[in-house]
Amino acid sequence: MCAANQMEYEKVIKYILSLVTDGKLTVGSKLPTERALSETLDMGRNSIREALSILHGMGIIKRVQGSGNYISDDVDKSLHNMLVIMLALGTVTKKDVCEFRRTLDKTACMIILQKGINDIDKSRFESCISGMKTDDSIRQAEFDREFHALLLELSDNILLRMVMEAVMTVYRQWIDIVLKEADKEAVSQLLVFHEGIYKGLTEANEDFVNMNIDAHYDLIEEFIV
Secondary structure, eight states: OOHHHHHHHHHHHHHHHHHHHTTSSOTTOBOOOHHHHHHHHTOOHHHHHHHHHHHHHTTSEEEETTTEEEEOSOHHHHHHHHHHHHHHHTSSOHHHHHHHHHHHHHHHHHHHHHHOOOHHHHHHHHHHHHHTTSSOHHHHHHHHHHHHHHHHHHHTOHHHHHHHHHHHHHHHHHHHHHHHHSOHHHHHHHHHHHHHHHHHHHTTOHHHHHHHHHHHHHHHHHHHO
């Protein structure tokens, strides 16, 4: 690809992203047609088409046959697919994913600590913890998933939730395996760490929250890294 063509499609991408930044395009919005973009930016439709293909490949836009291009609402799925490919290629490792997930959990908890936690959400956490006490590894995995999903929900941070959900899809597969293969002592320890995270949140003790998150992920990494 020559430098001139690269500059042209980069101009298209920057223009579309500027429309998003300015609020003129939101999730589900239809993009201007190739012809309209060509006229607005004064460039050939081949460059327009190439830029749209790149944005589609990135998961930023989706194509609807016979209708046009739209701002995608499935960016998290694209992030997930990229992560799977990066893991397969060895660009990132399981340890990288675990460390990143650990940091995201701490960030979510920090936000929750700042906002506080109400009685209804306390009950929801307690329900998850109670569910983890089953001897059924499948049910344990379900309640573990629900516990961490609740952390995301209560953080009420869209970007954090989007990134975490992309990572969680891959990470959950590993957790399910851990819960199936781990002995009763390890499973009991995981339960204690979840209880510790919840206790730290209810008592507004960030150090205690982080200590239990670290212990949780240290144990998980023994099985999957």
